[in-house]
Amino acid sequence: MIKTVNMRKIYTTEEVETTALNSVNIEINEKEFVAIMGPSGCGKSTLLNVFGLLDNPTDGEFHFLEQEVSKYSERQRANLRKANIGFVFQSFNLIDELTVYENVELPLLYLGISSNERNKMVTNVLERMQIMHRKDHFPQQLSGGQQQRVAVSRAVVAKPKLILADEPTGNLDSANGEEVMNILTQLNEEGTTIVMVTHSPHDSEFAHRIIHLFDGHVVTENYKEKFHV
Amino acid sequence: MFINYIKVAIRNIMKNKVYSFINILGLAVGIACCIAILLYVRDELSYDKFNTNGNQIYRLCINVKVGNTEAHSPKSPPLMGAALLHDIPEVLSFTRIRNFGYPVLRYKDKTFSEERFFDVDSTFFNIFTVKFLEGDPKVALTQPYNVVITESMAKKYFGNEDPMGKILNADHKNDWIVTGVVQDVPKNSHFHYDFLGSLTSSADSRSTSWLSNNYYTYLLIRKGTDTEVLQKKINSDILKYISPQISAITGATLNQLRKQGDKYEFFIQPLYSIHLFSHLDYEFESNSDISYIYIFSIIAAVILLIACINFVNLETARSEKRAKEVGIRKTLGSNRSQIIGQFIAEAVLMSMLAVLLAVVLDEIFLPLFNNIAGKEMSSGIFENIYSIPLLIIFSIFVGIMAGSYPAFYLSSFQPVKVLKSELRRGNRKSVLRSGLVIFQFAVSIALFIGTFIINNQLKYIQTKNLGFNKEQVIIISKTDDLGSQIQSFEKGLLTNPDVLKVSNSSAIPGNQGGDSGCSLKDTPGNQLQDARIMTCDENFAGTYKLKMKQGRFFSDEHPSDTAAIVVNEALTKAFGVKNIVGKYLVFPGDVQTFTYQIIGVVKNFNYESLHKEIRPLVIRLYPDKGFGQFVSVRIAPNNYKNTISFLETTWKRYAGNEAFEYNFLDKDLANLYLNEQRTSNIATIFSILAIFIACLGLLGLAAFVTEQRTKEIGIRKSLGASVPEIVILLSKEFTKWVLIANAIAWPLAYFIMNNWLRNFAYRINLTPWVFIVSGILALLIALLTVSIHAIRAATANPILSLRYE
Ligand SMILES: Nc1ncnc2c1ncn2[C@@H]1O[C@H](COP(=O)(O)OP(=O)(O)O)[C@@H](O)[C@H]1O
Numbered sequence A: 001m002i003k004t005v006n007m008r009k010i011y012t013t014e015e016v017e018t019t020a021l022n023s024v025n026i027e028i029n030e031k032e033f034v035a036i037m038g039p040s041g042c043g044k045s046t047l048l049n050v051f052g053l054l055d056n057p058t059d060g061e062f063h064f065l066e067q068e069v070s071k072y073s074e075r076q077r078a079n080l081r082k083a084n085i086g087f088v089f090q091s092f093n094l095i096d097e098l099t100v101y102e103n104v105e106l107p108l109l110y111l112g113i114s115s116n117e118r119n120k121m122v123t124n125v126l127e128r129m130q131i132m133h134r135k136d137h138f139p140q141q142l143s144g145g146q147q148q149r150v151a152v153s154r155a156v157v158a159k160p161k162l163i164l165a166d167e168p169t170g171n172l173d174s175a176n177g178e179e180v181m182n183i184l185t186q187l188n189e190e191g192t193t194i195v196m197v198t199h200s201p202h203d204s205e206f207a208h209r210i211i212h213l214f215d216g217h218v219v220t221e222n223y224k225e226k227f228h229v
Numbered sequence B: 001m002f003i004n005y006i007k008v009a010i011r012n013i014m015k016n017k018v019y020s021f022i023n024i025l026g027l028a029v030g031i032a033c034c035i036a037i038l039l040y041v042r043d044e045l046s047y048d049k050f051n052t053n054g055n056q057i058y059r060l061c062i063n064v065k066v067g068n069t070e071a072h073s074p075k076s077p078p079l080m081g082a083a084l085l086h087d088i089p090e091v092l093s094f095t096r097i098r099n100f101g102y103p104v105l106r107y108k109d110k111t112f113s114e115e116r117f118f119d120v121d122s123t124f125f126n127i128f129t130v131k132f133l134e135g136d137p138k139v140a141l142t143q144p145y146n147v148v149i150t151e152s153m154a155k156k157y158f159g160n161e162d163p164m165g166k167i168l169n170a171d172h173k174n175d176w177i178v179t180g181v182v183q184d185v186p187k188n189s190h191f192h193y194d195f196l197g198s199l200t201s202s203a204d205s206r207s208t209s210w211l212s213n214n215y216y217t218y219l220l221i222r223k224g225t226d227t228e229v230l231q232k233k234i235n236s237d238i239l240k241y242i243s244p245q246i247s248a249i250t251g252a253t254l255n256q257l258r259k260q261g262d263k264y265e266f267f268i269q270p271l272y273s274i275h276l277f278s279h280l281d282y283e284f285e286s287n288s289d290i291s292y293i294y295i296f297s298i299i300a301a302v303i304l305l306i307a308c309i310n311f312v313n314l315e316t317a318r319s320e321k322r323a324k325e326v327g328i329r330k331t332l333g334s335n336r337s338q339i340i341g342q343f344i345a346e347a348v349l350m351s352m353l354a355v356l357l358a359v360v361l362d363e364i365f366l367p368l369f370n371n372i373a374g375k376e377m378s379s380g381i382f383e384n385i386y387s388i389p390l391l392i393i394f395s396i397f398v399g400i401m402a403g404s405y406p407a408f409y410l411s412s413f414q415p416v417k418v419l420k421s422e423l424r425r426g427n428r429k430s431v432l433r434s435g436l437v438i439f440q441f442a443v444s445i446a447l448f449i450g451t452f453i454i455n456n457q458l459k460y461i462q463t464k465n466l467g468f469n470k471e472q473v474i475i476i477s478k479t480d481d482l483g484s485q486i487q488s489f490e491k492g493l494l495t496n497p498d499v500l501k502v503s504n505s506s507a508i509p510g511n512q513g514g515d516s517g518c519s520l521k522d523t524p525g526n527q528l529q530d531a532r533i534m535t536c537d538e539n540f541a542g543t544y545k546l547k548m549k550q551g552r553f554f555s556d557e558h559p560s561d562t563a564a565i566v567v568n569e570a571l572t573k574a575f576g577v578k579n580i581v582g583k584y585l586v587f588p589g590d591v592q593t594f595t596y597q598i599i600g601v602v603k604n605f606n607y608e609s610l611h612k613e614i615r616p617l618v619i620r621l622y623p624d625k626g627f628g629q630f631v632s633v634r635i636a637p638n639n640y641k642n643t644i645s646f647l648e649t650t651w652k653r654y655a656g657n658e659a660f661e662y663n664f665l666d667k668d669l670a671n672l673y674l675n676e677q678r679t680s681n682i683a684t685i686f687s688i689l690a691i692f693i694a695c696l697g698l699l700g701l702a703a704f705v706t707e708q709r710t711k712e713i714g715i716r717k718s719l720g721a722s723v724p725e726i727v728i729l730l731s732k733e734f735t736k737w738v739l740i741a742n743a744i745a746w747p748l749a750y751f752i753m754n755n756w757l758r759n760f761a762y763r764i765n766l767t768p769w770v771f772i773v774s775g776i777l778a779l780l781i782a783l784l785t786v787s788i789h790a791i792r793a794a795t796a797n798p799i800l801s802l803r804y805e
């Protein structure tokens, strides 16, 4: 599903060059659950942004769904992204002016799905995430755990092939964090590929494979025995 | 998706109520100004358009210069129309209009003096579109002493009776029989009448003189006629009639005169351009001017621009609050154009709300605007079926204009950057934003300066020494109704000790009679000089407190004064003679030549508006028992109410039921500057509104800037900064902007106002203090606006603002 070849990402700001990723070679298969770990500033978020087609790599190859996309335009990336990728962020990133229902509905609107169909899909996912009773609330009126469940609902509502999660439990207490991890695991078991950045060794236990980054390099990759290719 | 945008937009509006209110109100006030001015412009452009053949109607005018005599007038000779109809095939029809003065009309016990009584040819109704309520336009004016009256005149004289066939007596002389009732003349007409009498009633209408220009003549021209060619044809055709009559008087042919640089030509004016472009002598009514249309349109555009700039400034200032939303939407797959669409849709929604509010504002304030603009706009906003679609298009236009920049700016945010919570806190020192604020203030300051200068010039006009004393003078008009009783009337007035002086004359300052050519006897070349001519009694100089430069004014003690004449300094100067007293002035005439001896030179006084230089004037004395249409009464300043009622009772004693009409001279003179007064009023209002809108924007901006700097203020205060220091810190940037705005506004205003002042022969000089005061005023208003927030932020508890982070 994802394959990078000698991929680099360099940020240039006011004459300071930061090499956030350096000759990264990673391959992620469909239905995998991968955790990315490493110290702060080592390039985890950068990697996830490139995977999520939010940013282009500076050089190297990046294949997504068998397409070389490293030179895609913003519009091409947006189209590929909205059809295939869901995001979950540490800070939830819900739109404050939209209700729970409307936040979850948003990706479907950008996909141009009919209103009947949308209604079905949103209701489905909200029920599944047990947040249906809050559908007309605004994000500010919800607890952190509830907000993250909304964020996850929004990430999965369009049935993406890939979910990218950047420290999804970072702002949650352990009970809520556990619940989010369970949801992700369940989604993975249903066939969704998941790439998750995390600091927590406990959370990384849920993944099949852990990629350790250090200063923009891949240091080690550990496979768990429970995953069989 | 669209619904989603609207939802977000409405929730954003509701969430930031104060901000949204400021933004929408600013826009609404701007749009309201714009709509009011557009209505004004539409009304001005609609003049005479109710005539169905309007674009085929032209008015004949004359442009003459013979010697020092000049005339630019919309009147032409009596035979002109008929001759053109006969000789030139493109002329399909014509009608003449003539005003024989103001008759006093009577029906039973009803008596009124009427100023809008005109005699017209029966073809009037073929040319102009007039709706008859009663009577037949084809025959209504074919017989002598037939009169067609307007609906409101029918009510005024006949109440509920049927006016048809009724008799209106004029001046105890002629009986006019009503043969038609027509709708009142629409307000947007360059010419208003209440009565149209048949012109065949007057023998003068059959005069064959080609040199008396007394008839307004309107032509109906064949469609598609080249008017340039037609004008040439008219001039060459008319030569054969006019030339012999000119030679008979001047001794030279028209062609010879033309070689000397003289002019005698006719031109035609399209009906539709009269109201905005014609400024000839003897216009029916004082016309408007196209320059007002331009000035007001520019002001409207500028105010709208200021309002849109507010919108741009406030939206971009607020952009960081929307940055996260943009990031999320992009992450979820929105592309840039969708984001742009969303923010423009939001701006359009805001502008629609603003337009709605603007319409309400206009509905409330339009009567006031009409009042100030001296208009009675014949149609409100919704009387036109295109209004609503136009308003919708207008709000979309404004929305796009105001929303584009914020939309492009916001949509440029990169999701990767904005979703990192460490996003830089909005760009406080945006060059664009400060540029826009500077522009707004430059325009506001320029408007301020303009308003000050207009007001100063008007004040100057009103207080300028005119060379005569205009205070405490009451003018009684139409005293010629009294006939030879006028002297007894004057004596009657003088029995009251509060009546100081009384004088009867043919003209008064601000309301002058005609011009006449004259020459100084026994001077080489007999140079003909054009001069205003007026006739009065011996008391005129005393009543107006005129000062003599040489010689003396007329006096009872010199019975031979009826053969004498008084001239003004300007005439002396025109002839270039030092000692003019004792010399003779000659007035060549059609029938008879008159000669007067000059007995005095009166010091120059402004008998016309201050737009004009003082021109040569000659003053004659009434022969015994002569009388004129004005009696000027100088009264004592105290209890003038009693004095006026005394004037009226005395008038009634001599004039019986004739209407008593009086005015204060200074008020009449002020009316000479009505156009300027109105412009000044409108300019004042719009400059106040412009600065109001600019300040609203500043208020919003200041709110955001202080909010952004809350933490900084907290730290500074905890380090010991005082409240004034903080306020100064927060106001510094705005002060800088307003100062730069001054530097732009001053030369701009100087240039424009200097140009405007050229309209006046007597004008103020531009002094720097007007500019300085306007600048300081703008600065004070701006600082006051900004300090509302600055003081609040500066006095807040620092702990609160630090915790806010
Ligand atoms: N937009 C950016 N501009 C410049 N430098 C950046 C930007 N984003 C990240 N970086 C730098 O790239 C490196 C990797 O950042 P990031 O991927 O956010 O690290 P992590 O998520 O692992 O903490 C860091 O040194 C960071 O400072």
Ligand SMILES: [Mg+2]
Pocket: A044, A045
């Ligand atoms: Mg990170």
